[in-house]
Amino acid sequence: MCGIVGIVDTRSKRDIDRSLLHTMNESQHHRGPDEGGLHTEPGVGLGHRRLSIIDLSSGQQPLFNEDHSVVVVYNGEIYNYVELMAELVELGHTFRTHCDTEVIVHAWEQWGEACVDSFRGMFGFALWDRNKETLFLARDRLGVKPLFYSMLPDGMFIFGSELKSLLAYPGMQRDIDPRAVEDYFAFGYVPEPKTIYKNAFKLPPGHTLTIRFGQPLPQSKQFWDVPFAPHAPMSEQDAGAELIERLREAVRIRLVAEVPLGAFLSGGVDSSAVVAMMSGLMNEPVNTCSISFNDPAFDESKYASQVAAQYKTRHHTDMVDKDDYSLLDTLAELYDEPYADSSAIPTYRVCQLAKKRVTVALSGDGGDENLAGYRRYKYAMAEDRVRSTMPAGFRKPVFGMLGRYYPKADWAPRVFRAKTTFEALSRDLVEGYFHGVSIMPDRVREQLFSAKFRSDLQGYRAIDVMRGHAAASPTDDPLSMIQYLDMKTYLPGDILTKVDRASMAHALEVRVPLLDHKLVEWISGLPSSIKLKGSQGKYIFKKSLEAHLPDDILYRDKMGFAVPIGNWFRGPLRQRVRDALLGPTLAETGIFDTAFLREMVEQHESGRRDYSAPLWTLLMFEAFLRKELHGDGAEAARTQRAFERPLEVI
Known part of the structure; x- marks a missing residue:
């Protein structure tokens, strides 16, 4: 497993700063501590950090074809590489190594962009073809391996396995995307293809991106999707x-x-x-x-x-203290x-x-x-069966009203906590499922965000992410649909x-x-x-x-990998939560209603409400901001201005 980076001048083939490429590459040293390699030529710079797994004695990257006109940097494993190697040898290709990386360059020569259809495995790679003046990026079908990229205003295209490698590039724009903030407080992460920054993106799973010298950046292209095509009947x-x-x-x-x-x-x-x-x-x-x-x-x-x-x-088993909260700041560094x-x-x-x-x-x-396997699938299907028994014209207003006025009773036995169920029943399948999995449902995010920030969103809502995927779904079976969304x-x-x-x-x-x-x-x-x-x-x-x-x-009950954050926030992390949520870092962004932040903290501390997940989400957002600001006043002011800019609709 490895880390990759690259800088490509898409306009005029300017020389690539090798020391800058090295800095970007070394930002991901942890991904590949065994070896590092760089390649530069006019307008192109590729970097690679290697964790040696297969063919330890060779397979160093960047790796070339026979005449050095095609070069690849690659993160992942292609499990059918032996079969592909044999097929490509039959077609006249010559291999110098026994590693899966070399299969990529020869598969590109043989099949072009369709090469990804032959790969079985996990991968994020970038390939430069000098003769075609083409850069080709690909990410595996399910998104096991990551790949980030950004096109800069001066025509420089940069990419890497982690966002931190892009942030090491001095010209990388760090304006925060308000839509990504809305997504984060709904999902607990920033879903593909967005990142927290307006001008940085994740290549979606099962997609490729082809960049040709002198041409505008195109849209990524999907090469695979989960089919949900029914089999012939079987027992x-x-x-x-x-x-x-x-x-x-x-x-x-x-x-x-x-x-x-x-x-x-x-x-x-x-x-x-x-x-x-x-x-x-x-x-x-x-x-x-x-x-x-x-x-x-x-x-x-x-x-x-x-x-x-x-x-x-x-x-081998290691004991972990259930109150192991020492990694909070480490996580902010880790996820970027x-x-x-x-x-x-x-x-x-x-x-x-x-x-x-x-x-x-x-x-x-x-x-x-x-x-x-998730319990939420069982609940979602039960709700959908109820929806199907009554017309939407009756269901939406009746359950919508019950959802609005039924009290939120986190302290009560589950049978009396019907507010969330009423809210879900007033919606269709996709919106109901989104509501069920949201860290903070719509009504909480509306209270959380300031009036100005809600205005900056210009009507954008995180449900739009799921609506987009649902529209592209190959299935209308209710259970298959929510599996597809996940x-x-x-x-x-x-x-x-x-x-x-x-x-x-x-x-x-x-x-x-x-x-x-x-x-x-x-x-x-x-x-x-x-x-x-x-x-x-x-x-x-x-x-x-x-x-x-x-x-x-x-057949035992599923436990998951939980940690007791609710207790932490009423005990050992109580003061940290107060300092983070009620301190200057969040307040100065202008994103949040500070009165509601205080209400959340005090209600959780008192036990009247369980705000464990929302408080953790805010805590990690504050940790990200502190990392982003680096404690520098000028940088803080610049990032604050990024929040204040109106949303650019793309």
Whole structure:
């Protein structure tokens, strides 16, 4: 796994500042501590940091074709590279290495932009073809690997694996995008293709971007989408058997490495399934890593130990204090933009533990999105069944009124906390689901933001993100639709971002077999009725795993990777929350209604309301701003002005 950067003059082929390229490259040293390489030629500069996994003795980057007219920098793994290499040799290409990187340059020569259709794996790469005066960028289908870019006013195009590499470029504009702020306080992250900055973007998953010298920057082009194309009818037994075989194959192709390899093992269904498959494929015990908490309410390490004992793995567990909040400022440095998933803390710790034992770890990420494992899917489908029983003309005004006037009672038993349900029932499926997953629902964000900032948004709302994806959805099945929405937003924006930054901070490569695109395509075609059956999520997956895992692993309640932030904010972090939310950093932006910030803090402290997630979201936004401002008065004033500019509608 690696980090890539680049500077390309799209207008006049000015010389690239090699020292600046080096600075950008070294900003991502943690992604590839083994080696670094640069290439410059008129108008083009490419940089690479390498974490050596395959073909340790060669495969250094930037890597060229035979006549040095094509050069690539690449972050990822292409698991079918051996087959592609053989195919390309048959077509007349000559290879100098045994690594997957060289497959990219020859596949480009053979198939051009369509080369990405042949790659099976995770990747973010940039390729320069001197003869065609073309730069080609690509990101893998599900967004496992990141890729950021910006076109600057002077025609310089810059890109990198992390946003920090772009920020190392002196001409990079750092004006904050108000729409990204609205998105962040709804989702808890800034969804693709936006970043927190107006002029920096994420290349969306399954997209390419082709830049030709002297031409304007085009729109990115999608080369893949989750199909949700139904299969021919099959029995549950046959579906389960095929699911296991396809998972086993997805795991098998991810076991190629010339460095120590293992797996994360939380004791949940997905990671346990991956370990079960690995154990049947490897000739030696699997290295497994998990963390435990010193509070039984958050600890599921006993389940991980149970699976480890069943499969005789070399199991390693580290104890983490449930009050491990020392990473707050580290997270702001790690993610480069606001990011509010508090499970980033235990994820960072488990990656830290794993790196002591292995360089490559397989994870179970993606199973919930693929196979309908989240509890919220069950609630969303129950709400949708209610919606379908009554006309919208009746449902919207009646439940809308109930949602407005029913009291918000976080302190009450769940049966009496109907406000959120009423609000969801007044909406359609997409808006109801958005409402259910929002960190702060619309009514809270309306109170949170100042009148001026709401005006700056010019009517933009975060629901527009989901509306856009829903309009492009290949399915109208309700469950498949919300799975699709998660695969376009939550999966790349939250889950995969979290794992990439946490693992790369420790120079650890994480592979995700449940997000193998061929497996995802096949699972998407299964009937919704065998993914979520009654109240049982992942129904067909769990049934198919009964021969491999015990019932108390498969059918216990899902715990997740939670940390007790609500208690922190009433206890050891109480003063920090007050200082952050009621101090000058947030107030000077002009974004927030400061009276409502105070109300949130005081109501949470008193226990009248549970504002855990909103307070954490604000805390991480304040940490980002402090990092952005660097405590410099002039910089602070400049960034404040960025908030004050009217929104540019693009």
